């Protein structure tokens with residue numbers, strides 16, 4: 036009987052458990068987790084602040100999940116991996132493994148700002164605990180300053196809307212969601228956020244803090260009661276690099292999620308695996324990717340062979356009812372449609388769809404995503420329909436019949 | 444397991460499946476009350492392209508990417524059926540981002556909606572299948 040150890044207790048780890056159990060019902064699984072709760076839906080912490088969900092509903096799997104899958108969930112932090120005697124160490128115990136998966140995710144990256152240490156009410160926005168402490172501190176009169184106009188900062192702002200007096204977001208970048216959207220698309224999303232009361236200071240950041248006010252690089256003064264830093268995240272890779280497992284930005288994995296060290300796998304936000312869109316190894320820090328990498332790792336750990344070789348960046352983000360769905364890479368020839376509240380941009384290269392941005396009308400977006408992931412050449416598709424409105428009519432009759440008349 | 448299969452050759456493009464779906468899922472007994480004047484938002488939809496028409500609803504994939512991608516744990520597979528827990532869904536549209544069939548759509552509530560083979564509608568056969576006048580939509584083992 037195999038001993039499996041998984042470090043981390045979030046979505047990549049759950050994927051890993053389900054992957055292992057698809058092939059091995061017997062082996063013993065130990066899951067070590069620093070956060071003292073079973074896996075929960077991390078991206079939903081802003082919906083929690085909006086009161087659209089609660090911690091019970093946010094549980095990623097049912098309460099019986101760990102028992103049903105014969106998983107021992109241990110709330111301890113892994114401090115060290117010893118690859119020579121194949122054990123991992125916490126402060127309290129030693130856990131030997133035959134197969135190990137590192138799924139430690141990422142932590143907030145908080146750059147140093149002068150005077151930040153004197154601020155009492157400062158938060159990150161990554162965990163249920165963060166959401167809880169933020170909730171306890173805010174009131175109707177709070178002025179909130181958020182540093183970072185990426186997904187996490189903006190989601191935090193949406194979550195706080197209506198519960199505080201004002202929200203200001205600053206970012207060094209001149210556009211919001213700069214890693215996901217281009218200028219024009221970012222403007223459209225920003226307009227909608229502004230309509231809902233959120234203020235932006237773009238191309239600007241904090242130069243220094245003086246207790247309850249921030250002096251911006253532009254010289255502006257911003258008074259605030261509550262500070263949220265959401266500048267970015269850093270992958271948790273120290274225990275891996277300390278054990279001489281190859282790391283760059285993340286832990287390097289192959290298409291089986293195997294690291295540079297035999298029997299050690301990695302998945303999720305800490306793993307740097309193949310990105311089909313850029314044709315490089317990169318971290319794709321999104322929930323679906325974490326699950327699929329974890330699942331793939333688990334199957335391989337259990338001794339079967341599985342590859343995950345078509346990961347692409349993709350995002351579904353929405354604020355106040357306006358949704359943006361994006362995938363792939365934005366290069367090559369562009370097909371564009373634009374109206375007041377909607378944008379469609381498709382990117383074509385080498386006879387293939389390689390990326391898209393859809394805002395507003397997002398119906399059937401997944402057909403675009405699958406055309407990208409499956410690298411289907413445009414020559415075998417009806418590209419006029421593809422451009423106008425994604426539907427199964429983009430495929431030829433034979434393919435469509437397979438999709439609608441077969442087991443898929 | 445039994446699934447819904449569609450044969451585009453026999454589809455008349457009559458949209459009856461959409462109405463039957465909307466009615467079956469409305470929870471309203473009286474068909475007139477459920478449908479008359481209402482803008483329906485069914486879990487099956489007809490796509491048309493030139494002369495071709497066919498119905499699209501959830502394929503209940505063997506290895507459903509929507510379930511793997513769901514950020515709220517609302518989508519799951521139970522006895523082969525891809526189910527949605529509306530209580531957990533927060534309408535982030537990640538499933539719409541990944542469904543290769545365009546079978547998941549926003550609903551009139553906060554959650555998304557998709558075909559669940561009428562399992563919650565206490566009928567022995569999905570409403571779209573039962574009402575299809577030309578047997579273009581069937582419910583069978585393949």
Ligand SMILES: Cc1cc2nc3c(=O)[nH]c(=O)nc-3n(C[C@H](O)[C@H](O)[C@H](O)COP(=O)(O)OP(=O)(O)OC[C@H]3O[C@@H](n4cnc5c(N)ncnc54)[C@H](O)[C@@H]3O)c2cc1C
Pocket residue numbers: 042043044045046047048067068069070077078079080081111112113114138139140141160161162186187190271274302303304305320321322323325351352514535
């Ligand atoms: C506010 C917010 C909104 C988001 N929205 C979206 C979204 O809409 N769509 C999307 O796709 N993604 C979204 N994400 C990103 C998504 O949450 C992550 O990609 C995903 O959680 C990564 O999962 P993971 O399992 O790799 O790691 P994580 O979820 O980061 O979990 C890692 C776990 O490992 C634990 N851990 C770390 N080190 C150790 C150790 N040494 N020993 C034991 N345990 C350890 C950590 O405490 C943590 O519990 C969002 C993230 C945030 C914060």
